[in-house]
Amino acid sequence: MxxxxxxxxxxxxxxxxxxxxxxxxxxxxxxxxxxxxxxxxxxxxxxxxxxxxxxxxxxxxxxxxxxxxxxxxxxxxxxxIDDYANSLRFDTPEHSDLFDAVMDLPQKYRVPIFLYYYENYSTAEISKLLSIPTPTVATRLHRARALLKTKLQEVNDHV
Amino acid sequence: MFDEKKMKATFDQVHASDALLTEVLEMMPNNTNQHIHKPHRIARTLLIAAVLLCVLAGTVTAAVSGAVRVNGDIAGIMDSWFGSSGDYASGSAIVKYDEWGKLSMNIPAWSRESLDMDVAERLVASYLYTLEGNTVTKGGFTYTIHAILYDSNTGAVMVCWSVENPNGLGEYGLSPNGEVFLLEGSAMRWVVGGRNYLDTVNSTDTKLYISSFGVASDDELWARFGVCNDPENGKYAKEFDEQKIILPRSDRGGMKALTFNDNITVSPVAIRFDALEESADLEELIIAYTDGSEYVVFSDSTFVDNTTYGVDSSQGYVTYSFNRIVDVDKVSAIVVNGEVYAVN
Structure with a gap:
């Protein structure tokens, strides 16, 4: 190269x-x-x-x-990670809340949801990248979304 | 709340620093000013020790007084938590994609079972309680807590409560699996547990009965009820008139439970895994009974989930609440990811 x-x-x-x-x-x-x-x-x-x-x-x-x-x-x-999060400049409090909520997820959910929603990889591609079965990726995405829903609801409650 | 657009906008703000790019480019041999950035490090074991101390300190939290006996339809309440009388007793897996081709709904198949009242009375009924001053009225809505179930062995909490407004309840959302949630524009305002399911047996147009499931941390248990005075702004509305009520923890003690491998606890209503590595994958959990029957709690491979709630804590424990009562007197084994743990 x-x-x-x-x-x-x-x-x-x-x-x-x-x-x-x-x-x-x-x-x-x-x-x-x-x-x-x-x-x-x-x-x-x-x-x-x-x-x-x-x-x-x-x-x-x-x-x-x-x-x-x-x-x-x-x-x-x-x-x-909070120190780093505080150094970031988000457009709205909702973006900051989402960053915190994603970072608060367990690692096995955090990475698939980032690859899926940010990097636009399919469940099959994530399956290959992480060396886990495709149904496991789907399940982790399901659970990650449910956890994010709960966490963002809790954050919103404290606004 | 959470969508792809917001995810992109959020992580677009995360960048490698200019200094890091400079260091990466300087790694090329033709660059004369090579150096590798190495941050200060400390031993990981020290961090783990510190976390353990925090957890142990938190467990000192004592039971709160104020628990009183339930004077209601105990059988009906337990059926709403663990039975199959409602409209959402079972369902096939639902997978949907939005207009951009992204996964928008991903609900595994589930199946509830008829409540066996003999088992329920033997293992669970005496642990139900409620609290004094169990009603909150805000903006025409009356919220009432009817019963609480707290399992100290697993931390699982179930709450049966209702919201009533003779003039109508306004908007709310309902998932295909019976999960009920507030919408942007909902005038009702509640925060109870982690997941809430509609009890279709008892609910009417002006009164909803809701079963909430959660897992208690070492902090106090609480619920918030109220009204949104700014429903047009939906979930980001700032104008809430709400009341927080502390839910007592029963001092009744833990339900009968089984322990496996020193880190798995199975009670009649939930299972808890302790001391799990963060990377540990729980892909399948089956409870086997002495009569040869099985309860598939969840299975990734068949896309089945017969839990009502699950918490994967960053503190290293995982708890799932069951959608039926497990007769711990008749369990022969549990099977976790194919590994069999027999009852001694």
């Missing part, structure tokens, strides 16, 4: 990788570490890619794999 190609891809997909990692790990510092690692792997990847869609899929898959390794690591930073 040439430096020009890498610069183009890093600039275009750094947010994608960072968002996936942040959703998985709920931790900005770890997400930044993962982002660096993933792009280093991209730079060193010897196999050619079929298309840009292929590259994006590869980036997300490698990001998820690196996140899983990080979760198993005995050392993780102690950053609170």
């Amino acid at each position: 040439t430096d020009t190609q890498f610069t183009y891809l890093a600039t275009k997909y750094i947010d994608t990788v960072f968002r996936v990692a942040l959703n998985f790990l709920k931790n900005k510092a770890d997400a930044e570490d993962i982002t660096q690692t993933v792009f280093l792997k991209l730079y060193r990847e010897p196999k050619p890619f079929d298309s840009e869609a292929h590259i994006k899929h590869w980036l997300i898959r490698v990001t998820l794999n690196e996140c899983k390794k990080t979760v198993c690591s005995p050392f993780r930073s102690a950053e609170n």
Whole structure:
């Protein structure tokens, strides 16, 4: 991969990788570490890619794999996601509430719902990315939506 | 409340920093100023210890007085929670997509069973209670709590309550599985439990009986009832006139329960898994009885869900409330993801 190609891809997909990692790990510092690692792997990847869609899929898959390794690591930073959330500039309180509610979901629901509703992956594609059966993806989406519904209702109650 | 457009607008605000992009670009060998960002780290075990201390401190919360005996149709109340007399006794899975092709409804198949009153009286009936001062009146709506069931073994809570307005109740939503919810424009205002189901046996045009299911944390139990003075603004309305009432926890103690593997508790009304890894997947749960029959509580592979509520806590426990009473005296085993845990 040439430096020009890498610069183009890093600039275009750094947010994608960072968002996936942040959703998985709920931790900005770890997400930044993962982002660096993933792009280093991209730079060193010897196999050619079929298309840009292929590259994006590869980036997300490698990001998820690196996140899983990080979760198993005995050392993780102690950053609170609330500090990072407070640094974000949302258009409305509802967006802020939604971010908090998604981040409050258990990891196994947080990642599928992000990939489905933000990255527009199908349940079959998410199934492959996460190496879980498609019906499990559907069930997790169902439960995640129910949890979000409850959490957002609770948030609204305290407005 | 939650839609794809709002999800995109929300996470569009999440960006990798310029500094991170610079660091990534500097990883290329032709860049001379290479360095890798490494944040300060602390041992994860310390974090786990801190969390455990918080949880243990929270369990000191004591029972609240004010629980009184239920003077109502106990059989009817339990049927609304655990029976099959209503209009939503069973249903096939419902999967729908919206105009953009995205999944908009995804309800697994469910099936309720007739209430066995002998079992209900033996295992559950004596645990029902209500509270003194169980009525709230706001803006023409009268909310009444008829009965509460709190299972201290699993944390599951069931509440039977009603809302009445002789002039009409206005708008509300109803899911194909009987789940009832408020809409933008609803004048009623309630917050009870995590899921609410309409009791179609007793409800009328001017009075709804509702079965609410939730799971208690270590905090106090409460419900809020009232009226929305600004229904045009729907769920984001700021003009609520509501009253919060504290629900007492019965000091009756826990119902009879079974324990498996030191971390699974099965009561007649719910199941609780403790000390689960966050990544643990509960894909299938079956309760097997000594007579050979089975209760499929949920199964991802067959897309069946016979729970009334489920909580997957970030504190590492998972609780599901059953849509029928489990006769714990006749359970032979539970099967979790294919692994059999037999009753000793």
